[in-house]
Amino acid sequence: MEVQLIKIEKRNDVSRSIYFLTPVLAIFLTLFGGGIIFYILGFNPIEALKFFFITPISDLYGLSELLVKATPLCLIAIGLSFCFKSNNWNIGAEGQLIFGGIVGGGVALLFYDHNGFYVLPIIILSGAIGGMLFAMIPAILKTYFNTNEILVSLMLVYVAKLLLDYLVVGPWSNPEGFNFPETRQFSESARMPILFDGLRIHAGIFITLITVFLSWLILYKTYLGFQIKVSGLSLKTAKYAGFKGKTMIIIVFMISGACAGLAGVGEITGPIGQLHRNISPDYGFTAIIVAFLGRLNPVGIIFASLIVALTYLGAETAQIFLQVPKYTGQVFQGMILFFLLGSDYLLFFKIKFLSLKKNEL
Amino acid sequence: MYKLFLRSLISVLFLLGFSLNANAEFKVGFVYVGPTGDHGWTYQHHEGRNAVEALGIKTTYVESVPEGADAERVIRQLAQSGHDLIFTTSFGYMDPTNKVAKDFPNVKFEHATGYKREHSNVSTYSARFYEGRTLLGHMAGKMTKTNTIGYIASFPIPEVIRGINAMTLAAQKVNPDIKTKIVWVFTWYDPGKESEAAQALIDQGADIIMQHTDSTAPVQVAEKAGVWSFGQASDMQRFAPKSILTSIIDDWAPYYVERSIAARDGTWKQQDTWHGLKEGMVAMAPYNSAMGSDLIKEVEQLQKDLASGKAHSFTGPIYDQKGNILVAEGSVADDGMLAGMNVYVKGVEGDIPQ
Numbered sequence: 001m002e003v004q005l006i007k008i009e010k011r012n013d014v015s016r017s018i019y020f021l022t023p024v025l026a027i028f029l030t031l032f033g034g035g036i037i038f039y040i041l042g043f044n045p046i047e048a049l050k051f052f053f054i055t056p057i058s059d060l061y062g063l064s065e066l067l068v069k070a071t072p073l074c075l076i077a078i079g080l081s082f083c084f085k086s087n088n089w090n091i092g093a094e095g096q097l098i099f100g101g102i103v104g105g106g107v108a109l110l111f112y113d114h115n116g117f118y119v120l121p122i123i124i125l126s127g128a129i130g131g132m133l134f135a136m137i138p139a140i141l142k143t144y145f146n147t148n149e150i151l152v153s154l155m156l157v158y159v160a161k162l163l164l165d166y167l168v169v170g171p172w173s174n175p176e177g178f179n180f181p182e183t184r185q186f187s188e189s190a191r192m193p194i195l196f197d198g199l200r201i202h203a204g205i206f207i208t209l210i211t212v213f214l215s216w217l218i219l220y221k222t223y224l225g226f227q228i229k230v231s232g233l234s235l236k237t238a239k240y241a242g243f244k245g246k247t248m249i250i251i252v253f254m255i256s257g258a259c260a261g262l263a264g265v266g267e268i269t270g271p272i273g274q275l276h277r278n279i280s281p282d283y284g285f286t287a288i289i290v291a292f293l294g295r296l297n298p299v300g301i302i303f304a305s306l307i308v309a310l311t312y313l314g315a316e317t318a319q320i321f322l323q324v325p326k327y328t329g330q331v332f333q334g335m336i337l338f339f340l341l342g343s344d345y346l347l348f349f350k351i352k353f354l355s356l357k358k359n360e361l
Numbered sequence: 362m363y364k365l366f367l368r369s370l371i372s373v374l375f376l377l378g379f380s381l382n383a384n385a386e387f388k389v390g391f392v393y394v395g396p397t398g399d400h401g402w403t404y405q406h407h408e409g410r411n412a413v414e415a416l417g418i419k420t421t422y423v424e425s426v427p428e429g430a431d432a433e434r435v436i437r438q439l440a441q442s443g444h445d446l447i448f449t450t451s452f453g454y455m456d457p458t459n460k461v462a463k464d465f466p467n468v469k470f471e472h473a474t475g476y477k478r479e480h481s482n483v484s485t486y487s488a489r490f491y492e493g494r495t496l497l498g499h500m501a502g503k504m505t506k507t508n509t510i511g512y513i514a515s516f517p518i519p520e521v522i523r524g525i526n527a528m529t530l531a532a533q534k535v536n537p538d539i540k541t542k543i544v545w546v547f548t549w550y551d552p553g554k555e556s557e558a559a560q561a562l563i564d565q566g567a568d569i570i571m572q573h574t575d576s577t578a579p580v581q582v583a584e585k586a587g588v589w590s591f592g593q594a595s596d597m598q599r600f601a602p603k604s605i606l607t608s609i610i611d612d613w614a615p616y617y618v619e620r621s622i623a624a625r626d627g628t629w630k631q632q633d634t635w636h637g638l639k640e641g642m643v644a645m646a647p648y649n650s651a652m653g654s655d656l657i658k659e660v661e662q663l664q665k666d667l668a669s670g671k672a673h674s675f676t677g678p679i680y681d682q683k684g685n686i687l688v689a690e691g692s693v694a695d696d697g698m699l700a701g702m703n704v705y706v707k708g709v710e711g712d713i714p715q
Contacts, residue, residue, distance in 0.1 A: 061441070065434050165547050169516065170715055178476065179518045179703060180452060181547075198464070200433070271430035278429040278453065316435055319423050320390075320442055326424050 007352040014347055023293050026339035033335050043322055051321045052314035064199035066309050072263035074305035075208045076287035078215050079259025081296040082252040086228040092153030093260040094284025095160035096131040100261020101268050102164055103130025105275035108190040119189045124265050131261015132254045139253035143246040168276055182276035192270040204266035216298040289337050387625045389413055390439035391422040394451035395550055401575030401594040406450045409613030413621045428453025440465040446624040459483055469624050481631050489637030491527040492667050493609035495674040496660055497591050498531025500606050501569045503656055504589050508538045511562025513572040513579055514545050517713045519702045521573050526706045527674040533708050541709045542567055552578035580605055596646040608646035615641055638668040680707045
């Protein structure tokens with residue numbers, strides 16, 4: 001009697017080019033899958049995909065919006081790549097973003113009456129420090145008390161959200177705002193300079209590009225980057241090599257938190273211009289998808305952030321022009337990640353079908 | 362090759378842009394803060410949209426638009442894609458609405474519940490929900506056995522405080538021993554938080570639950586616990602058929618129809634609208650027969666009086682929690698006072714979160 005068995009084996013020879021091509025494959029599979037979903041929903045798939053992926057960026061305003069949306073995603077994902085590369089699972093970037101926004105926004109309100117070139121840099125810096133300090137909480141708890149950084153960083157998201165709620169409802173609410181949960185509009189000198197008249201794209205994009213360059217430098221050209229990569233591949237090797245694990249863990253969390261804090265401060269001084277309860281539509285969580293879609297590689301993350309930003313814009317345009325339900329955008333994000341992880345699995349493992357005689361078992 | 366590609370790309374984009382702008386048909390756009398299926402706030406705005414659509418006017422909506430940086434883009438896209446009138450149906454859209462209105466002087470904008478009309482093409486509108494609260498207070502005062510009314514409140518803004526006060530005043534009128542207990546949930550829509558709040562109030566002895574939040578969770582909790590409740594924004598009767606005495610219904614349809622026709626015919630003018638029972642923007646769902654026909658008759662009479670102006674929700678004497686007089690005997694609160702209301706009246710427990 002024969003028994004059918006499935007055996008999963010690790011592949012040893014994964015080619016580098018295929019490794020970077022699978023995200024592209026995942027995107028094509030998503031387009032294909034999305035087309036099928038549109039068809040089932042009763043829309044012309046080609047037309048729906050056009051409204052989803054081409055119309056949003058068919059003019060300058062759309063391109064600018066794409067960059068406005070991609071800026072925070074890219075920034076957070078870059079920071080997360082430091083954590084993820086070294087096997088530190090910082091899930092709480094959303095909280096670090098909000099806390100950075102709180103600190104930066106607090107400073108902006110403090111300097112409400114000040115006008116000068118120095119105001120904005122102080123706000124940006126304080127936002128980055130805010131995010132950094134908030135990210136150090138799970139890092140220190142992990143290194144000195146062996147807590148699980150996934151849980152701690154995730155739970156701290158709610159702490160940050162509730163703190164923001166408290167501040168905008170209570171002590172920081174706009175004195176002329178009828179108790180509505182929001183602060184005053186920041187002064188002009190506390191706002192990111194707009195790059196082009198009539199568009200919302202702001203100087204925050206330069207911060208993102210500089211961060212991308214710096215992170216590439218750190219990851220690939222410094223000893224710290226080497227440590228991060230080795231620790232990610234094998235913690236034991238890192239210990240044999242004499243790397244100081246604790247310092248490294250704290251540093252990657254600090255980098256990650258600072259990036260998220262920068263993203264938060266970029267949102268409130270950029271397109272929003274004040275603090276209220278909804279400063280982030282879950283950028284911190286979406287950035288996790290971006291980081292993995294970009295293969296934790298600085299250049300990859302740039303492209304990934306643009307694609308994920310496009311799914312947001314596309315969901316809006318598709319609803320405006322075709323009344324496609326808005327949640328299809330989230331379906332697309334989910335599909336991209338699903339196809340990426342799925343093809344990764346097949347990339348690293350092969351599935352063998354074996355048929356064995358009963359007595360061989 | 363590269364140039365050819367670039368050139369064809371540009372021409373494709375140009376054609377695409379052209380075909381989108383060439384549409385001259387009159388269109389109305391709606392921006393919603395929640396999903397159309399929330400059975401509360403957004404659901405009612407969507408019903409209003411359906412009424413406009415039924416006239417043969419083309420409408421578009423975008424649901425679940427966050428009140429952050431995304432709102433401005435959505436509003437702008439609606440303006441850019443040929444919508445002539447745009448309703449933005451949540452307070453958080455106030456600044457984005459005014460910002461976009463500046464760049465599209467030929468498009469009309471209508472912002473719900475806000476107070477900023479920075480450009481001549483922006484109107485604001487809201488409803489006198491507090492008139493409905495007065496009716497709820499009357500029923501609650503008569504129906505309670507524990508003399509404790511549980512109130513789930515969203516944010517300490519004048520609109521919500523007005524509702525709490527109107528309800529408490531009306532309840533005191535028929536039952537001087539009444540106490541109003543409040544739980545602030547700091548959200549407009551969070552079924553989990555809302556049901557926890559309802560349970561907490563019931564545990565504290567409230568046998569009437571009312572809400573200034575949008576989900577159906579509180580009435581469902583009340584139904585299970587066997588206490589009375591009131592629906593919010595839409596008729597929530599089918600979610601708690603035994604427990605619900607009535608619902609305050611936000612009926613935006615007549616306003617949306619009127620404004621859409623005005624915009625189409627070129628008679629639209631900027632205005633600040635605050636309509637109530639009289640105009641039908643606030644309506645009451647059928648009264649639960651469990652109240653008894655006498656009470657129903659009383660409430661129906663009060664509803665008529667409020668609509669005709671014979672009765673007013675805030676008729677003096679009205680005292681604050683410390684006993685200071687707010688509205689003198691024989692006079693009623695004016696709209697300015699109502700719009701900025703930020704103190705509780707006597708009989709409400711606790712402090713307004715500041």
